[in-house]
Amino acid sequence: MNNIEVVNLTKKFGDFVAINGINLEVKKGEIHAICGENGAGKSTLMNMLFGLIEPSSGQIFINGEEVHFQSPKEAIHQGIGMVHQHFKLVPSLTVYENILLGEEIVKGFKIQQRKEYEEVQKTIDHYNFDLNGKDKIQDISVGAQQRVEIIKMLHRNVDILILDEPSAVLTPQETDELLDNLIALRNSGKTIIIITHKLDEVKKCADRITVIRHGKFIGTVNNKDVNQQEIAKMMVGRDVKLD
Ligand code: ADP
Numbered sequence: 279m280n281n282i283e284v285v286n287l288t289k290k291f292g293d294f295v296a297i298n299g300i301n302l303e304v305k306k307g308e309i310h311a312i313c314g315e316n317g318a319g320k321s322t323l324m325n326m327l328f329g330l331i332e333p334s335s336g337q338i339f340i341n342g343e344e345v346h347f348q349s350p351k352e353a354i355h356q357g358i359g360m361v362h363q364h365f366k367l368v369p370s371l372t373v374y375e376n377i378l379l380g381e382e383i384v385k386g387f388k389i390q391q392r393k394e395y396e397e398v399q400k401t402i403d404h405y406n407f408d409l410n411g412k413d414k415i416q417d418i419s420v421g422a423q424q425r426v427e428i429i430k431m432l433h434r435n436v437d438i439l440i441l442d443e444p445s446a447v448l449t450p451q452e453t454d455e456l457l458d459n460l461i462a463l464r465n466s467g468k469t470i471i472i473i474t475h476k477l478d479e480v481k482k483c484a485d486r487i488t489v490i491r492h493g494k495f496i497g498t499v500n501n502k503d504v505n506q507q508e509i510a511k512m513m514v515g516r517d518v519k520l521d
């Protein structure tokens with residue numbers, strides 16, 4: 279069963295066609311890597327799935343139902359969460375407060391309800407994430423801040439999680455921890471879409487890989503059927519020498 283089906287999706291910025299008639303299928307419970315060079319259209323494509331950008335034309339189906347998201351809030355409500363490269367956390371607030379921020383149950387900026395912290399703690403424990411709810415964002419590592427962003431989405435019960443170049447801000451060790459977390463989430467039934475152009479990461483975690491180039495769909499392949507060289511060739515359109 280496909281969690282996500284994108285049909286002939288197009289996005290134009292003025293005369294410029296950033297996404298050009300893309301078809302994409304993401305299966306439930308897989309890690310699906312979206313690969314492409316800088317400017318290929320990866321973020322634009324995913325931002326449309328998250329309700330941040332309105333498509334110019336084409337269709338998006340979630341669990342078989344066509345959707346027209348007007349905002350990330352609507353996407354989250356439908357079970358799609360996204361973590362961007364640049365976090366939207368408040369440094370002076372705690373992990374708990376940041377996770378709850380933006381929820382309807384939160385009245386005012388300062389959150390103090392103990393019960394809600396307990397609910398957040400249950401989510402952190404459930405996914406076995408290395409986070410201390412009482413730490414302030416400004417005092418924790420970038421890797422931990424990213425875990426807060428991920429838990430924030432999981433706490434809203436999304437079953438599809440999109441990550442836009444999540445390793446760009448991480449150390450190699452933090453990247454390995456992230457990939458382990460993503461694999462565990464996949465094993466627990468979540469669908470993960472990871473945007474990256476780092477092929478070693480793709481090889482480590484992805485089940486399937488979709489390559490886009492200059493806004494066009496190039497192909498979707500099983501990770502086990504391709505090597506890094508072949509993915510790189512799909513990305514740039516010619517043979518490339520990898521270091
Ligand atoms: P990627 O994430 O693969 O690096 P993007 O989706 O960010 O690529 O961008 C794809 C193309 O669309 C790029 O050429 C970029 O300059 C262009 N683009 C992205 N957003 C906008 C925008 N808001 N206005 C005009 N052009 C944009």
Ligand code: MG
Nearest residue numbers: 320321322442
């Ligand atoms: Mg991008």
